[in-house]
Amino acid sequence: MVKFSRRSFMQATGLAAAGLASPIGMPAILRNARAAGPVKLGCLFSSSGTMANLEGRLNYVVKMAADEINAKGGVNGSTIDVLVSDPASDWPLYAQSAKQMLQQEKVAALFGCWTSVSRKTVLPVVEQENGLLYYPLHFEGDENSKNVVYVNSPPASSVLPAVDYLMGEEGVSAKRFFMLGSDYVWPRTINKQLKGYWKSKGIPESAWKEEYVPFGFSNFQTLVNQIRAFADEGGGQPIVVLTVVGNSIPDFLREFANQGILATDIPVLGLDMVEADLEGLDTSKLVGHLNCWAYLQNAKGEANKKFLASWADYVKAKKVPFSPDVSIDPMVSAYDAVHLWAMAAQKAGSFDVPEVSKAFAGLSFDCPSGYKIAMTGENNYVSRGVFIGSVNDKQGFDILWQSKDTPKPVPFSPYG
Amino acid sequence: MKHWFLPLIAGLLAALPIAAVAAPVDRAGLVAKLCGDAGQMGEAGTALASIAATGDDADRTWAAALPRAAIDRKLACDEAGAVLTEGGLDAVTRAPREAQGTPRSPLLSLKNRPVFELADAAFALRTAPNAGQRAAALKILERRPALIPEGLLERAAQAEADAGLKAQIENLAQSAALNASDPAARIRAIGRVAENTNRRTLTQLTALKNDPAYGADAGFRQAVDAGISRVERGIAIGDVMATLYNGLSFASILFMAAIGLAIIFGLMGVINLAQGELIMIGAYVTWLVQQGLRSVAPGLLDWYLILAIPAAFLVTAAIGIALEAALLRHLYKRPLMSLLATWAVSLFLVNLVRVIFGTQNLQFETPFYVTGGVPVIGDFIFTWNRMFAILFAVVTLALTWLVVRKTPLGLNIRAVTQNRDMAACIGIPTRRVDMMAFGLGSGLAGLAGLALSPIYSVNPQMGQNFIIDSFMVVVLGGVGTIAGTVVAALGIGQINVLIEPLWGAVAAKVIVLLMIIGFLQWRPEGLFAVKGRRK
Numbered sequence: 001m002v003k004f005s006r007r008s009f010m011q012a013t014g015l016a017a018a019g020l021a022s023p024i025g026m027p028a029i030l031r032n033a034r035a036a037g038p039v040k041l042g043c044l045f046s047s048s049g050t051m052a053n054l055e056g057r058l059n060y061v062v063k064m065a066a067d068e069i070n071a072k073g074g075v076n077g078s079t080i081d082v083l084v085s086d087p088a089s090d091w092p093l094y095a096q097s098a099k100q101m102l103q104q105e106k107v108a109a110l111f112g113c114w115t116s117v118s119r120k121t122v123l124p125v126v127e128q129e130n131g132l133l134y135y136p137l138h139f140e141g142d143e144n145s146k147n148v149v150y151v152n153s154p155p156a157s158s159v160l161p162a163v164d165y166l167m168g169e170e171g172v173s174a175k176r177f178f179m180l181g182s183d184y185v186w187p188r189t190i191n192k193q194l195k196g197y198w199k200s201k202g203i204p205e206s207a208w209k210e211e212y213v214p215f216g217f218s219n220f221q222t223l224v225n226q227i228r229a230f231a232d233e234g235g236g237q238p239i240v241v242l243t244v245v246g247n248s249i250p251d252f253l254r255e256f257a258n259q260g261i262l263a264t265d266i267p268v269l270g271l272d273m274v275e276a277d278l279e280g281l282d283t284s285k286l287v288g289h290l291n292c293w294a295y296l297q298n299a300k301g302e303a304n305k306k307f308l309a310s311w312a313d314y315v316k317a318k319k320v321p322f323s324p325d326v327s328i329d330p331m332v333s334a335y336d337a338v339h340l341w342a343m344a345a346q347k348a349g350s351f352d353v354p355e356v357s358k359a360f361a362g363l364s365f366d367c368p369s370g371y372k373i374a375m376t377g378e379n380n381y382v383s384r385g386v387f388i389g390s391v392n393d394k395q396g397f398d399i400l401w402q403s404k405d406t407p408k409p410v411p412f413s414p415y416g
Numbered sequence: 417m418k419h420w421f422l423p424l425i426a427g428l429l430a431a432l433p434i435a436a437v438a439a440p441v442d443r444a445g446l447v448a449k450l451c452g453d454a455g456q457m458g459e460a461g462t463a464l465a466s467i468a469a470t471g472d473d474a475d476r477t478w479a480a481a482l483p484r485a486a487i488d489r490k491l492a493c494d495e496a497g498a499v500l501t502e503g504g505l506d507a508v509t510r511a512p513r514e515a516q517g518t519p520r521s522p523l524l525s526l527k528n529r530p531v532f533e534l535a536d537a538a539f540a541l542r543t544a545p546n547a548g549q550r551a552a553a554l555k556i557l558e559r560r561p562a563l564i565p566e567g568l569l570e571r572a573a574q575a576e577a578d579a580g581l582k583a584q585i586e587n588l589a590q591s592a593a594l595n596a597s598d599p600a601a602r603i604r605a606i607g608r609v610a611e612n613t614n615r616r617t618l619t620q621l622t623a624l625k626n627d628p629a630y631g632a633d634a635g636f637r638q639a640v641d642a643g644i645s646r647v648e649r650g651i652a653i654g655d656v657m658a659t660l661y662n663g664l665s666f667a668s669i670l671f672m673a674a675i676g677l678a679i680i681f682g683l684m685g686v687i688n689l690a691q692g693e694l695i696m697i698g699a700y701v702t703w704l705v706q707q708g709l710r711s712v713a714p715g716l717l718d719w720y721l722i723l724a725i726p727a728a729f730l731v732t733a734a735i736g737i738a739l740e741a742a743l744l745r746h747l748y749k750r751p752l753m754s755l756l757a758t759w760a761v762s763l764f765l766v767n768l769v770r771v772i773f774g775t776q777n778l779q780f781e782t783p784f785y786v787t788g789g790v791p792v793i794g795d796f797i798f799t800w801n802r803m804f805a806i807l808f809a810v811v812t813l814a815l816t817w818l819v820v821r822k823t824p825l826g827l828n829i830r831a832v833t834q835n836r837d838m839a840a841c842i843g844i845p846t847r848r849v850d851m852m853a854f855g856l857g858s859g860l861a862g863l864a865g866l867a868l869s870p871i872y873s874v875n876p877q878m879g880q881n882f883i884i885d886s887f888m889v890v891v892l893g894g895v896g897t898i899a900g901t902v903v904a905a906l907g908i909g910q911i912n913v914l915i916e917p918l919w920g921a922v923a924a925k926v927i928v929l930l931m932i933i934g935f936l937q938w939r940p941e942g943l944f945a946v947k948g949r950r951k
Contacts, residue, residue, distance in 0.1 A: 232615030
């Protein structure tokens with residue numbers, strides 16, 4: 001007779017679900033490779049669906065960081081074991097995987113989510129289970145949970161400096177703004193805050209236009225026509241604030257360049273645009289477009305050299321299906337997140353979430369960006385540097401501007 | 417005291433010839449500015465442009481290399497000034513030397529970039545050896561008439577040997593005279609400007625209505641009004657053409673995505689959920705052909721899109737045939753199972769490609785025939801990649817129609833579609849026809865992948881984008897008819913493009929879907945119902 005415990009039943013259902021979602025990556029949902037270390041960390045990054053190309057690499061970077069820590073003897077005497085899931089870019093699945101990892105696998109912390117909407121679905125789960133989620137993306141702010149560590153920056157220390165730069169004398173003295181975003185919470189909130197910000201600067205409402213496209217949208221012909229018409233109306237230098245995500249970014253850029261618009265005519269500020277989005281594009285026609293993040297691959301300094309080298313080695317050693325010479329901000333943020341967690345756990349001498357949370361204040365880490373990132377006891381935000389990057393013809397970003405130090409993160413925007 | 421002004425006049429007279437040749441350039445100072453902050457670089461850029469316009473020959477030859485070096489970041493700034501890294505020459509003295517210490521190559525800010533591009537073009541216009549290069553430089557200058565340094569166009573026109581180019585330069589010089597003091601020149605300039613019928617010109621001309629001359633000078637007013645109405649007419653025509661073109665190009669994409677599905681669905685009643693993945697594989701085959709050409713025959717690289725046509729068709733057709741033979745023929749009696757099976761196949765294919773190629777977007781060369789576009793009238797730009805998709809769709813349509821209407825295979829396919837049992841009775845090998853039809857439908861999906869690769873990102877997920885749209889087309893068109901697919905694709909494409917600017921892209925999707933649902937309530941069979949008995 002077969003013994004059928006609740007646990008094995010759940011595992012079987014989990015496997016079946018994973019099998020349905022991704023036949024090849026069958027054991028992906030609970031890949032508990034070695035039961036060597038008693039402390040488990042969970043990853044919530046999609047390796048299929050529209051976000052796969054971006055989120056997929058974060059799984060590996062978390063593992064890489066865990067390996068680094070294990071090589072130094074682990075945390076509190078135990079090694080780290082990383083569990084990987086595949087929520088398939090499907091928002092409800094993030095919450096489901098999170099619940100499973102927290103309840104069954106008893107993971108000490110979760111690292112995950114890219115789109116804000118996926119974080120919003122996981123939020124009630126981690127709050128209910130009193131888990132800990134490290135979120136590695138810059139985002140719209142206006143949220144503060146004791147169960148979420150916001151490793152990247154809220155708009156006040158990412159989007160606003162970039163927009164300020166473009167509106168300033170040194171930028172392009174931008175006067176008019178075309179906001180184009182995917183239709184969900186992050187673009188809408190960012191744009192709402194931007195509009196509030198522009199209003200506070202006395203810019204009239206006629207100077208901006210807002211358009212949204214469905215998730216995964218790719219036919220940008222008409223929208224680029226609209227942008228051209230908007231720019232030709234006159235009234236000052238126009239810019240595009242681009243908040244489309246996933247595969248819509250390269251599709252938009254391709255159409256934009258193909259209609260003959262250069263960055264010197266209408267610059268695009270791509271808020272979710274990373275080095276990986278430029279893979280496969282002919283960037284010689286896109287030179288000059290901008291992005292803003294807390295890390296760029298071209299950041300100077302030893303910490304970045306070391307990070308890039310260890311990523312390249314890791315990709316080669318573990319046959320990771322991503323490029324060894326592309327590194328993006330969320331990768332570095334996820335890497336920082338694991339180290340920040342390990343430091344907090346070490347300081348607390350425990351893996352219990354309340355103990356670890358209490359140890360956040362005063363943590364600091366030498367981020368590959370070259371800045372010393374730090375946490376305060378005030379909230380779960382991390383203060384980081386700000387970069388503005390400019391697309392070059394080698395599918396990367398040159399650093400156009402960077403902040404002197406790490407601005408204090410302001411989670412709640414006064415402009416929304 | 418009477419003649420106190422004489423030395424002044426003498427001084428002025430002495431200064432005149434110097435002013436005509438312009439002051440000597442402070443070369444070291446200019447290079448220092450090039451290595452300075454954004455503001456100083458901007459000044460250096462403007463200075464370079466004016467050297468191109470009015471500098472003497474020695475200065476111009478000296479300065480000509482600098483803007484390009486700054487744009488390409490080939491300027492290594494060090495303690496002693498700067499080195500042009502290409503050639504390893506000192507930027508000031510042009511003596512060969514190495515950069516010292518850790519040289520810095522300054523990055524142009526977005527504000528300075530056009531200034532340097534303009535300066536570079538200005539030098540090219542005056543010194544480039546062949547007329548083609550000078551014409552290209554003139555195109556760059558035309559983009560920013562306001563930044564063109566004074567005197568540049570006049571001198572360039574004087575020195576220009578090519579008559580056509582000379583006329584173009586003079587033309588540009590005249591249209592730059594919108595704010596000149598001579599009223600006749602202004603009116604001429606308005607006429608020239610109005611030849612470019614786009615919104616920017618309209619804004620420029622409308623601004624002239626506030627000019628004092630508009631009220632005072634009847635000729636000026638007439639010229640402005642005529643210019644405005646001419647530009648407005650151009651824009652209106654351009655808008656209509658752009659809408660039609662956008663609709664047509666979107667329709668061609670929809671058609672390419674849907675035609676294979678329509679044939680398979682129409683013939684066998686099989687809903688092939690793996691159709692999107694076959695499109696994706698077609699794009700991957702195209703990429704493989706490109707990579708193959710790169711290593712075998714780099715000279716033919718630009719033609720990979722054409723050369724990949726048979727490969728994309730045959731590979732996907734083979735996959736389709738294999739799929740039919742291995743899986744679907746067992747499930748003809750169970751349509752729901754065939755739906756699930758093709759879905760499983762689609763997941764399998766996505767993951768297979770992911771494992772083999774990774775998830776990143778593939779890098780495609782963009783051949784010259786799918787790069788950029790030509791402005792036609794108003795704001796309408798005729799983009800070549802869309803034109804390629806449209807032409808490709810038209811050719812595919814013609815060939816598919818020929819195959820279905822004019823070949824024995826097509827005759828058999830039609831016979832089996834209309835009445836499978838009767839066709840079998842009169843000796844048509846229905847099994848083989850099924851297989852061939854599935855192959856044809858799959859091959860067409862492969863061709864769609866090829867046609868879409870210059871427009872969309874190619875990655876393992878790309879197929880999912882098309883499957884819903886192609887279902888809308890097939891269902892609206894009436895399953896299995898080529899004419900229905902064409903009309904439905906045109907309709908959906910055009911309606912989408914009409915709605916998008918009015919209510920946004922999200923609403924366009926929803927409204928189109930609602931319209932299709934409404935239409936199917938009225939005609940459940942779609943636009944063109946297949947006549948005959950099925951099953």
